[in-house]
Amino acid sequence: QKEVEQNSGPLSVPEGAIASLNCTYSDRGSQSFFWYRQYSGKSPELIMSIYSNGDKEDGRFTAQLNKASQYVSLLIRDSQPSDSATYLCACSGSARQLTFGSGTQLTVLP
């Protein structure tokens, strides 16, 4: 079983819609959770971090965490074609490194 699981997609949504990206993790000791965005041919960049249960909003992005269910999600409101990228979920526990999922490829159709 992979430590961090994501739906590989691809996920396509029309412009202006809400994109929902999901992630589950197996290590109950995980304490910190992150979403990275990776454009094709580019390196990942951090877009959201979340550390406690509930929702965290930043502009059009909302991260949701449910530690009991070992579930993390990212919602992108009013999706734009420029949001088209691969979104990587990552978790960290006691080890000072991130474990990444395989990513979900999102395409926002104009």
Place this chain on the structure above:
Amino acid sequence: GAGVSQSPSNKVTEKGKDVELRCDPISGHTALYWYRQSLGQGLEFLIYFQGNSAPDKSGLPSDRFSAERTGGSVSTLTIQRTQQEDSAVYLCASSLARGGFTGELFFGEGSRLTVL
């Protein structure tokens, strides 16, 4: 430079040759990470440095892989006797991480390794 710098950006080598990949982190960042990304895959952790020490080498795939960091700055990842399965993009990241782990990693553009 302002960001993480990696070289070479592309490397094509023959099976059995040794390669060295270099990473120059953001100035002042104490933590440095190496990840590997194969085509269409997520990031595979290789090794992590705090200063010049490598507390976690658990991700190195085999003893053909080694890494060092000198002066708390530049790091070199060496792959000996390369195999075709070593073909991937090798990503370096750095982090401020003074008091603890932040999870905010700044990645370089990567070194694409192709082993023929």
